[in-house]
Amino acid sequence: GAVVSQHPSWVICKSGTSVKIECRSLDFQATTMFWYRQFPKQSLMLMATSNEGSKATYEQGVEKDKFLINHASLTLSTLTVTSAHPEDSSFYICSARLADYEQYFGPGTRLTVT
């Protein structure tokens, strides 16, 4: 089956620093990847759609200068949380689209900002 990995699985950083999260499709090429954020006991919130070779499309209310997305290749997308604050602490999940109806999720990255 299609596998998506994320790295790191968890990270603790200090307020004001930047953190980069990688999302890789291991056995398929994904022209489109998605980044989600999930707060405790809440559903997934789509942050942005990442398309290979072009700029990401951000959802309303998501700061594109704070959450930098780079989809450098067909198997890698990165999310960089810049100048992180405690309110950015969350569970960040990526998914990669294999086909219109097939989307596979990474295991998630738990970010804690102190």
Add this chain to the structure above:
Amino acid sequence: GQNIDQPTEMTATEGAIVQINCTYQTSGFNGLFWYQQHAGEAPTFLSYNVLDGLEEKGRFSSFLSRSKGYSYLLLKELQMKDSASYLCAAMDSNYQLIWGAGTKLIIKP
């Protein structure tokens, strides 16, 4: 607007059957997905329905009525490991998933 509704929490007994309902309103429709999510983990795919009717897959079945904007996930022979959140998501005309808030299923022995 686009909207997905599902119950917040349900409780069932080990060995029993439980049905989790989901209603949706989307701009266009390209199918209805059910995902299972254990605490602290990413969602895992359970089912996909795009035509009306019941799709059975082992202990889990999923039903769709497009005319009613309604789906349900049926879990049979419940096991303790089925305790999780179950997410309903509808795919709109842009092939984007619109997510429900999830139903937390608690299984009691």
